[in-house]
Amino acid sequence: MAAPFTLFREVPMKSILRKTGAALLAVAACSTAPAALARDYIHVVGSSTVYPFATVVAERLGRALGLPTPTVESTGTGGGFKLFCSGVGLSTPDVANASRRIKRSEFDSCQANGVREIVEVNIGFDGIVVANSKAAPQLSLTRRQLFLALAKEIPAADGSGKLIPNPHRTWRDLDPALPAEPIEVLGPPPTSGTRDSFVELALEAGCASFPELAALKARDEGRFKQICHTVREDGAWVDAGENDNLIVQKLEKNPHAVGVFGFSFLEQNADKVQAARIDGAEPSFETIADGSYPVARPIYFYVKKAHVGVVPGLPEYVREFTSERAIGDEGYLVDKGLIPLLADQRERVRQKALAFEPLAAADL
Numbered sequence: 001m002a003a004p005f006t007l008f009r010e011v012p013m014k015s016i017l018r019k020t021g022a023a024l025l026a027v028a029a030c031s032t033a034p035a036a037l038a039r040d041y042i043h044v045v046g047s048s049t050v051y052p053f054a055t056v057v058a059e060r061l062g063r064a065l066g067l068p069t070p071t072v073e074s075t076g077t078g079g080g081f082k083l084f085c086s087g088v089g090l091s092t093p094d095v096a097n098a099s100r101r102i103k104r105s106e107f108d109s110c111q112a113n114g115v116r117e118i119v120e121v122n123i124g125f126d127g128i129v130v131a132n133s134k135a136a137p138q139l140s141l142t143r144r145q146l147f148l149a150l151a152k153e154i155p156a157a158d159g160s161g162k163l164i165p166n167p168h169r170t171w172r173d174l175d176p177a178l179p180a181e182p183i184e185v186l187g188p189p190p191t192s193g194t195r196d197s198f199v200e201l202a203l204e205a206g207c208a209s210f211p212e213l214a215a216l217k218a219r220d221e222g223r224f225k226q227i228c229h230t231v232r233e234d235g236a237w238v239d240a241g242e243n244d245n246l247i248v249q250k251l252e253k254n255p256h257a258v259g260v261f262g263f264s265f266l267e268q269n270a271d272k273v274q275a276a277r278i279d280g281a282e283p284s285f286e287t288i289a290d291g292s293y294p295v296a297r298p299i300y301f302y303v304k305k306a307h308v309g310v311v312p313g314l315p316e317y318v319r320e321f322t323s324e325r326a327i328g329d330e331g332y333l334v335d336k337g338l339i340p341l342l343a344d345q346r347e348r349v350r351q352k353a354l355a356f357e358p359l360a361a362a363d364l
Contacts, residue, residue, distance in 0.1 A: 045097070046076070046098055048188070050099060052265075052336055057320055057321045070095075076189065076191035077196070085113055090311070094311050095302065097299075099193030101300060117305035119302065119318075121321070126338070128262060129276070130259075143202050143294060151207065153227060170182055187261075194244075199229045199231065247259040248269045251273050265337070301321065
């Protein structure tokens with residue numbers, strides 16, 4: 001393991017803040033949010049999926065630098081971007097974790113609020129699992145069945161192409177091989193990147209398996225996505241908050257329910273919950289990395305470049321998070337459930353991140 005960071009260890013904090021005083025004032029003056037008192041810690045918000053990885057990095061960095069440990073909040077990806085994009089200044093976060101890529105609308109919001117230079121860092125991959133208690137039978141589902149179980153409206157069974165309110169009440173309604181248990185799925189709220197990725201990778205794919213809906217996509221993509229992404233509101237889907245550990249706890253207490261959350265939480269709770277096979281594939285490090293597990297996505301964090309040189313430790317935070325000891329094949333975040341990028345991809349990510357190369361609108 002590389003030697004610990006020492007950049008700030010021998011420099012008094014008062015000296016650091018005094019030397020950056022002019023920069024602090026300049027940043028605060030540009031902010032659209034109220035000015036904040038100077039702070040000496042990194043403020044991280046965003047995805048509950050990336051939260052456990054960021055927390056480990058923050059703890060290691062805090063010990064190594066001798067500075068206050070970065071504060072990491074689990075606000076959900078969408079909620080994190082709202083805070084991150086609210087402006088530049090010490091009353092706003094420095095880093096936003098995300099379990100999906102930033103949307104163009106969020107990027108534009110950042111730009112409108114003065115957050116001009118955003119550094120994107122892809123740290124690896126994560127799968128989204130559909131899991132239940134180990135006290136219940138393991139499920140085997142298709143993305144088409146997930147759509148039929150969870151969409152608010154589905155095509156009528158008579159082949160007319162008409163959309164009807166979802167009539168399915170039990171899993172057996174979808175397939176005689178599935179259990180005669182009520183459909184009760186505990187999942188993240190609309191502010192969650194996991195929710196965004198799940199409806200895109202699972203529900204939309206299942207939706208497109210119907211020829212009439214696939215044809216609709218070519219004619220009216222907006223209407224197609226409205227149908228495919230709208231989750232039923234009759235109790236079959238339950239917004240269970242941003243805390244994936246809480247979903248796991250609820251599954252333990254209710255073996256009839258199913259939960260949707262990140263693969264890393266499955267790894268951490270393998271003694272309590274089990275994942276369903278999706279289209280015949282079980283989620284694992286290998287199936288997520290090679291793309292054979294269909295419900296997987298890249299995960300990120302984003303850095304506000306204007307805060308580099310203002311908030312102590314930001315370059316060191318990025319360096320630690322992108323290091324081989326963290327996200328390499330044998331990295332400590334892999335032990336927490338992160339699926340690493342290939343070595344050459346990691347090196348490209350690392351070089352761009354350490355150069356604080358801003359994300360361009362054209363890349364979105």
